[in-house]
Structure formats: structure tokens, C-alpha cells
Amino acid sequence: MTAVDVVVMAAGKGTRMKSRLPKVLHRLGGKPLIGHVVDTAWQLQARGLVVITGHGAAEVESAVAHMATAAQQAAPAFVRQEPQLGTGHAVQQAVPALPDDGVALILNGDVPLVQPQTLQRLLERCDGKRLALLSVTMPDPTGYGRIVRTGDAVQSIVEHKDASEAQRAIREVYTGFMAVPSALLKRWLARLTNDNAQGEYYLTDIVKLAVADGEEVVALAIDDQVQVDGVNSPVQLAELERAYQLRRARALMEQGVRIADPARFDVRGELACAGDVEIDVNCVFEGRVSLGEGVRIGANCVIANARIAAGAVIHPFTHIDGESAGVEVGEGALVGPFARLRPGAQLGAEVHIGNFVEVKNSTLARGAKANHLAYLGDATVGERVNYGAGSITANYDGANKHRTVIEADVHVGSNSVLVAPVTLGAGGTVGAGSVITKDTQPGALSVARGRQAGIADWQRPKKKPK
Numbered sequence: 001m002t003a004v005d006v007v008v009m010a011a012g013k014g015t016r017m018k019s020r021l022p023k024v025l026h027r028l029g030g031k032p033l034i035g036h037v038v039d040t041a042w043q044l045q046a047r048g049l050v051v052i053t054g055h056g057a058a059e060v061e062s063a064v065a066h067m068a069t070a071a072q073q074a075a076p077a078f079v080r081q082e083p084q085l086g087t088g089h090a091v092q093q094a095v096p097a098l099p100d101d102g103v104a105l106i107l108n109g110d111v112p113l114v115q116p117q118t119l120q121r122l123l124e125r126c127d128g129k130r131l132a133l134l135s136v137t138m139p140d141p142t143g144y145g146r147i148v149r150t151g152d153a154v155q156s157i158v159e160h161k162d163a164s165e166a167q168r169a170i171r172e173v174y175t176g177f178m179a180v181p182s183a184l185l186k187r188w189l190a191r192l193t194n195d196n197a198q199g200e201y202y203l204t205d206i207v208k209l210a211v212a213d214g215e216e217v218v219a220l221a222i223d224d225q226v227q228v229d230g231v232n233s234p235v236q237l238a239e240l241e242r243a244y245q246l247r248r249a250r251a252l253m254e255q256g257v258r259i260a261d262p263a264r265f266d267v268r269g270e271l272a273c274a275g276d277v278e279i280d281v282n283c284v285f286e287g288r289v290s291l292g293e294g295v296r297i298g299a300n301c302v303i304a305n306a307r308i309a310a311g312a313v314i315h316p317f318t319h320i321d322g323e324s325a326g327v328e329v330g331e332g333a334l335v336g337p338f339a340r341l342r343p344g345a346q347l348g349a350e351v352h353i354g355n356f357v358e359v360k361n362s363t364l365a366r367g368a369k370a371n372h373l374a375y376l377g378d379a380t381v382g383e384r385v386n387y388g389a390g391s392i393t394a395n396y397d398g399a400n401k402h403r404t405v406i407e408a409d410v411h412v413g414s415n416s417v418l419v420a421p422v423t424l425g426a427g428g429t430v431g432a433g434s435v436i437t438k439d440t441q442p443g444a445l446s447v448a449r450g451r452q453a454g455i456a457d458w459q460r461p462k463k464k465p466k
């Protein structure tokens with residue numbers, strides 16, 4: 001098969017977004033629009049990738065270069081189009097980056113949801129020798145270029161602003177995607193003019209040039225409009241986001257995941273689910289998250305970069321973010337409601353983390369419990385430890401972080417402060433309200449607070465008479 005060189009058009013301003021951020025860097029499903037497009041290009045195993053930038057060029061180029069590094073892909077070639085004189089003018093800038101022996105596959109940086117299979121079919125229609133256009137039939141084609149045919153044969157694309165009343169009645173439109181042999185493309189690009197309603201060099205004019213040259217033109221019609229919907233405004237971005245999330249939810253449900261309401265479900269990254277997973281309403285998953293067999297996620301949880309093992313239950317309103325260090329939740333663990341797990345939290349099997357408990361960079365062994373209003377930072381917690389309500393590891397001295405080690409079977413009484421570095425010996429008990437600054441002995445009761453005193457018949461102060 002002929003080598004494919006992908007061209008992504010991303011120079012346009014996106015005026016209707018009314019944003020300082022270049023349009024193609026707005027996010028859908030947590031990923032910049034152009035990230036979806038280049039990911040699709042990479043899945044096609046194209047030979048080359050050229051990105052045409054203009055508005056916000058430096059920002060767009062650095063974002064795409066970072067994506068390439070993260071995806072372990074070769075950095076794309078960038079060409080700049082300044083000023084922007086139309087889509088034909090844009091592709092003219094890419095000509096030096098397109099070898100004559102390939103097929104150019106033209107994509108739009110602001111049309112994120114096209115599927116690789118669709119583009120593969122378009123490339124097959126092109127077959128290294130003819131101009132292949134992707135088209136769709138729309139109920140309301142206003143604003144789009146119309147596909148003008150004589151019988152079945154495609155004659156031209158007429159832009160909305162240049163179209164006659166009769167042409168405006170055509171509902172088959174050009175989607176902005178085409179596959180074309182590069183040698184032919186270059187020949188036609190050189191002949192574009194800008195004598196049209198918008199005074200622009202239209203890429204779509206190559207169709208009539210192809211017909212004039214007696215070259216074959218085909219249109220591949222698809223009926224799934226979401227794949228070719230572009231983003232021009234915040235409203236369209238939100239609509240496409242919902243369409244995208246619905247697709248992700250559907251795919252998970254087809255796999256057996258029970259999602260309480262697919263309209264209140266968001267994935268911004270990768271979510272892998274084993275069997276019998278249940279997800280209640282309003283949950284957001286970010287980065288890489290995996291949910292083991294039978295995991296249940298309560299309503300209103302935000303979960304990022306975490307692995308949650310089989311049978312664990314995350315109760316409502318829990319916030320988990322592993323960032324780069326990750327979070328692990330062991331088998332059968334119970335977390336929340338209102339819990340917060342931060343980077344490096346590693347909970348073993350059957351661990352319980354209750355309401356208003358924060359865990360950061362800490363390991364909790366099997367069966368350890370911290371059920372109420374507590375902080376565990378830089379701690380190593382043994383099996384079956386019971387960490388009392390309101391207890392705190394004082395892990396930071398203002399300059400450095402220190403570890404707290406709580407050995408197996410320790411009971412830490414409520415409202416204790418463990419001043420790190422410190423080790424609590426196995427099986428020991430800490431009296432409530434203690435401030436522990438020294439290691440404690442295994443099996444001992446350690447109390448570090450003022451003794452209770454009692455003064456009998458205590459007279460409370462009284463107000464002086466005026």
C-alpha cells in the first residue's frame with residue numbers, strides 16, 4: 001500500500017471560542033482536541049505527520065511535541081501558516097513536507113472524534129490513485145461545503161457562501177477530511193485562486209480541478225455525524241464532550257460495567273474495569289484508573305491515577321488522586337465517605353478509611369483502620385492498627401518530612417499527635433490526647449499529656465455587682 005502522510009490543519013483562530021487558549025488546545029475528555037487527532041493519526045501508522053499551525057503556533061507546537069514524547073512517537077513536522085488565507089493556502093504550506101510518492105490524509109485539528117477505521121476506509125477508497133472525500137448528510141447543512149454531483153459522479157464542492165439556492169438545498173456536505181495522492185494534490189494546489197465570496201484559497205476547489213483534469217473523485221458517505229463534528233464554540237465543545245462520554249459509558253456498559261446514569265459519568269483518561277463493577281452517579285475518572293472485580297464506587301467520587309482492587313468499596317464524595325506516584329486500594333478495603341487519598345497512599349486488603357481522613361505517602365497493612373477525622377502522612381502502618389479519631393502524624397518540621405512507623409496491632413487513642421520521626425512498638429496503646437515525641441515500647445500503654453486533676457467544690461467566678 002502507498003505510504004500515508006497525515007496533514008493536520010490547526011492554524012485557525014477559533015474566534016467563537018472567545019478564549020485566549022488556541023482552539024485546538026481546548027480539552028475534550030481531558031485531552032486537547034488536537035491530541036485526539038494526532039492519537040488517531042498515530043493509530044494509522046502513517047509514515048509522516050505534518051501539523052499546520054498559525055494562531056498560537058508556539059503553544060500548539062510545544063503541546064503536540066510533548067504529546068509525541070509521552071506517546072513515544074516521533075515528533076511531527078510543523079509548518080506555519082501566517083497569515084491564514086484559507087484551507088488551500090494552509091495545505092500549500094505543507095507541500096515541502098509531503099513526498100511525491102505518498103497519499104496525503106488531511107485532518108482537522110478541531111474535529112476530535114473521527115475513528116481510525118473511518119480514515120482507513122477513506123484511504124482504501126483513495127487507493128493511492130484518486131481523490132477521496134469523506135462526506136456526511138446533515139439535516140441542516142448551513143455553513144458547510146456542499147458535494148455537487150452529476151448523477152453519482154462528484155463534480156465539485158461549493159462553499160455555503162458561494163452556493164446557489166439550488167446548491168444550498170443539497171444536504172450531503174464535505175466533512176473536512178480527504179485522502180489524495182500527494183503528487184496530484186501539489187499540482188492542484190498550485191492552481192488555486194481566491195476569487196470567491198470569502199476571498200480565500202479554498203482547499204475544496206481542488207475537486208473541480210481534479211474533474212477538469214479527468215481524474216477520478218469519490219466521496220465516502222458516513223452517517224455517524226459525531227465523528228466529523230467540529231468544535232467552534234463552547235456550546236459545541238460541551239455537546240461533543242457529552243457525545244464522547246456517552247460513547248465511553250456505552251463501551252464500558254457493553255463490557256458489563258453497571259453505570260447508574262451514563263449522562264452523569266466522566267472519564268478523562270483510561271478507565272479499566274473488571275467484572276461486576278458498579279459506578280453511581282456523578283463520578284469523574286482521570287489519568288489511569290483500574291477497578292477490580294466487584295468494585296463499587298459511590299456517588300460523587302473523583303478518582304485519578306489509582307488502582308482499586310477487587311471487592312473494594314469507595315463510598316460517596318471520596319477524592320482520590322495518585323498524581324504520578326499513584327494510589328493503591330487493596331482487596332475489600334472500605335474508603336469514605338468524604339475520604340481523601342493522596343499520592344503514595346497504599347492501602348492493603350480490608351483497610352478501612354473513614355470520613356474526613358487524609359492519607360498521603362503512607363502504607364497501611366491488612367486490616368488497619370483510620371475511621372474518623374485523621375491524617376496519616378509519611379507513615380508505615382502495621383496490620384490491624386486502629387488509628388483513633390482526630391489523630392495526626394506531625395510529619396513536617398517546617399523544613400523536612402519524617403516517617404512515623406506504627407507497628408502491628410497498635411491502638412492510637414483519639415486526638416493524638418505523633419511527632420515524626422517516631423516508632424510505636426507493636427501491640428502498644430497510646431492514651432487519647434497524647435503528644436508522642438519518643439518511640440513507645442511494644443505492648444505498653446504510653447500516655448503523654450497532663451494528668452487530670454480534680455478540685456472539689458469548685459466555685460465558678462461570679463459577676464461583680466455594679
Ligand code: UD1
Pocket residue numbers: 009010011012013052054081083084085086087088089090108109110143144145146157159173174175176201202203204230
Ligand atoms: C471547511 C470546508 C467546508 C467543510 C467544512 C467542514 C474549505 C474551504 N471548506 O469549511 O467545505 O464543509 O470545513 O468542517 O475548506 N484553517 C487553517 N488555515 C486557514 C483556514 C483554516 O489552518 O487559513 C484550518 C482551521 O483551523 C480548521 C480547518 O482548517 O481546522 C477548517 O477551517 P474552517 O475555517 O473551519 O473551514 P470551514 O469554513 O468550516
Ligand code: MG
Pocket residue numbers: 230
Ligand atoms: Mg469549520
